[in-house]
Amino acid sequence: MLDIKNLNVSVEDKQILRDLSLKVGSGEVHAIMGPNGSGKSTIAHTLAGNPNYEIISGDVNFNEKDLLEMDPSERSLSGLFLAFQYPIELPGVTNASYLKQIVNVHRKHRGENPIEAGDFLKLLKEKSSILNIPMDMHSRFVNAGFSGGEKKKNEVLQLDLLNPNLVIMDETDSGLDVDALKSTSEAVNQLRSSNRSFIIITHYLRLLEYIEPDFVHVFQDGSIVESGDKSLANRIDKEGYA
Amino acid sequence: MTNTEKNICSIIIGEEIKYENNSSEVDIDFKIQNDHIFGKIDILKSSKKFLINLSNVKDKKFNLELEISLNENSFLELRDESDYEHGSDINIRSTMNKNSIFEFFRLNKFKDSTKNTFNHNIELALNCEFRDFNFSNGSNEMDNKTTVLLNEENASYIGSGVMISNSTNSNNDLSIKHLSKSAKSDCSFKTVSRGNSNIKFSGKVFVDHDCSKTISNQISKGLIMDEFAKISLIPKLEINNDDVVCAHGAASGKPDESVIFYLKSRGIPQNEAEKIYVEGFLGEFLDKIPNAEMQEKAMKYISANC
Numbered sequence: 071m072l073d074i075k076n077l078n079v080s081v082e083d084k085q086i087l088r089d090l091s092l093k094v095g096s097g098e099v100h101a102i103m104g105p106n107g108s109g110k111s112t113i114a115h116t117l118a119g120n121p122n123y124e125i126i127s128g129d130v131n132f133n134e135k136d137l138l139e140m141d142p143s144e145r146s147l148s149g150l151f152l153a154f155q156y157p158i159e160l161p162g163v164t165n166a167s168y169l170k171q172i173v174n175v176h177r178k179h180r181g182e183n184p185i186e187a188g189d190f191l192k193l194l195k196e197k198s199s200i201l202n203i204p205m206d207m208h209s210r211f212v213n214a215g216f217s218g219g220e221k222k223k224n225e226v227l228q229l230d231l232l233n234p235n236l237v238i239m240d241e242t243d244s245g246l247d248v249d250a251l252k253s254t255s256e257a258v259n260q261l262r263s264s265n266r267s268f269i270i271i272t273h274y275l276r277l278l279e280y281i282e283p284d285f286v287h288v289f290q291d292g293s294i295v296e297s298g299d300k301s302l303a304n305r306i307d308k309e310g311y312a
Numbered sequence: 313m314t315n316t317e318k319n320i321c322s323i324i325i326g327e328e329i330k331y332e333n334n335s336s337e338v339d340i341d342f343k344i345q346n347d348h349i350f351g352k353i354d355i356l357k358s359s360k361k362f363l364i365n366l367s368n369v370k371d372k373k374f375n376l377e378l379e380i381s382l383n384e385n386s387f388l389e390l391r392d393e394s395d396y397e398h399g400s401d402i403n404i405r406s407t408m409n410k411n412s413i414f415e416f417f418r419l420n421k422f423k424d425s426t427k428n429t430f431n432h433n434i435e436l437a438l439n440c441e442f443r444d445f446n447f448s449n450g451s452n453e454m455d456n457k458t459t460v461l462l463n464e465e466n467a468s469y470i471g472s473g474v475m476i477s478n479s480t481n482s483n484n485d486l487s488i489k490h491l492s493k494s495a496k497s498d499c500s501f502k503t504v505s506r507g508n509s510n511i512k513f514s515g516k517v518f519v520d521h522d523c524s525k526t527i528s529n530q531i532s533k534g535l536i537m538d539e540f541a542k543i544s545l546i547p548k549l550e551i552n553n554d555d556v557v558c559a560h561g562a563a564s565g566k567p568d569e570s571v572i573f574y575l576k577s578r579g580i581p582q583n584e585a586e587k588i589y590v591e592g593f594l595g596e597f598l599d600k601i602p603n604a605e606m607q608e609k610a611m612k613y614i615s616a617n618c
């Protein structure tokens with residue numbers, strides 16, 4: 071699914087990722103843990119194609135394609151999804167109209183017609199209720215004035231609407247209350263399948279108790295310093311990174 | 313208010329002027345002299361709201377001198393949704409008598425290569441409300457000037473201007489004079505400058521000495537889309553009374569790249585992402601438009617022009 075080889079990335083002329091390599095197979099769930107500033111969001115943004123992140127060297131193969139050559143929108147259309155650590159506000163555009171547009175751009179890519187208004191409303195109601203999102207949130211402007219937790223739920227909602235096959239979740243659990251963490255994890259677990267992979271960036275064991283990872287990686291100074299199974303997360307939770 | 317509750321009248325200006333007026337509550341008079349149109353609209357009284365659609369079908373430059381007056385308690389909605397293919401020179405003087413309401417919508421398309429000037433001078437008496445909405449795509453040479461005199465107590469002005477342009481050189485002047493106490497003004501101007509457009513907005517607010525309890529808001533925002541595109545937003549305030557609530561802001565800049573990236577990360581290609589961003593930027597104040605039909609038209613105008 072995803073093969074990162076010797077990736078070096080800088081931001082504003084400062085090198086952040088150092089010789090990072092990581093393989094994610096179909097259906098696998100990888101957790102990435104690591105101290106603040108170690109470069110976790112940098113991987114997420116690099117994979118999604120944020121132009122502020124400059125590739126110094128390295129290769130990324132995504133479903134037999136050269137990911138780094140692709141435009142961010144193409145990456146999304148090919149099945150990559152990033153749930154942002156800090157979702158962006160879009161004033162003047164209602165959440166409902168935004169969600170419909172992103173659904174339609176993916177449908178168009180698959181050669182399907184735009185979704186009927188009624189069908190979209192039904193879909194939105196169904197998906198929102200799973201995540202306990204009130205429908206009136208959709209008549210507000212995208213993320214504008216949303217609480218921290220509402221923004222995170224809105225990211226998971228988008229993930230659920232777009233059916234990606236590689237999901238990167240950047241601290242989606244931070245800011246969610248206990249119930250929201252549970253419903254979000256349940257939604258994610260529903261989406262787990264043999265052809266969908268997850269990279270879950272988190273600081274907390276709690277999320278990994280709901281979403282069992284196959285692999286846990288410890289990130290430090292821009293590369294993976296240790297990998298293991300879920301017991302590694304237990305150890306970090308007890309002992310920290312030191 | 314639905315259309316059946318309105319008195320509707322159209323004035324179509326071409327080589328000749330066509331209008332039908334079957335209401336005794338309004339006096340409409342238009343004539344042509346040397347290619348100039350002189351018009352008069354007097355709302356004598358209005359048991360119902362008047363909707364007047366003014367349209368230009370001339371295949372030459374459009375020159376208009378128009379006098380509008382609203383009698384006490386009358387309500388006029390004036391719309392101009394024309395295209396100005398050959399340039400225009402429009403001068404309007406409006407007088408509003410007490411308790412009258414005037415809604416003025418202009419959603420116009422201008423041809424790049426033409427010169428267009430627009431001047432509107434309006435005076436408001438006690439409790440009058442003037443609601444002014446203007447959507448324009450600019451032209452190579454364009455001057456827009458609106459002067460609002462809030463002459464008496466509780467007079468209020470609400471205005472919103474949108475300009476989206478590829479190649480305009482335009483000056484937009486708004487001058488609001490608070491000349492009596494308890495008057496309100498609320499104005500927003502939003503513009504998107506592309507290509508080599510140079511768009512200026514100057515928003516003047518004057519508050520006279522004895523104008524206590526004045527409320528005045530003004531916001532202007534601009535988006536600069538291309539390397540050679542320019543915007544200058546100049547608020548000018550002259551406030552001579554302490555009992556005034558004023559909020560004023562002006563800001564222009566490039567689109568926020570993080571927003572464009574967010575949209576692209578959801579599969580939306582660059583040009584569509586920019587369009588969504590610009591539509592959102594321009595659409596922010598559309599809820600100020602007091603009627604759903606015009607709100608919809610404004611939304612369509614924005615969508616078609618950006």
Ligand SMILES: Nc1ncnc2c1ncn2[C@@H]1O[C@H](COP(=O)(O)OP(=O)(O)OP(=O)(O)O)[C@@H](O)[C@H]1O
Binds near residue numbers: 107
């Ligand atoms: N635009 C930028 N300009 C300068 N430095 C940046 C920029 N973006 C990120 N950095 C730096 O890159 C480093 C890695 O940041 P990153 O956001 O990837 O960390 P992180 O591991 O996600 O941290 P956290 O756990 O706090 O989210 C940090 O030192 C950060 O300050």
Ligand SMILES: [Mg+2]
Binds near residue numbers: 110241
């Ligand atoms: Mg981070």
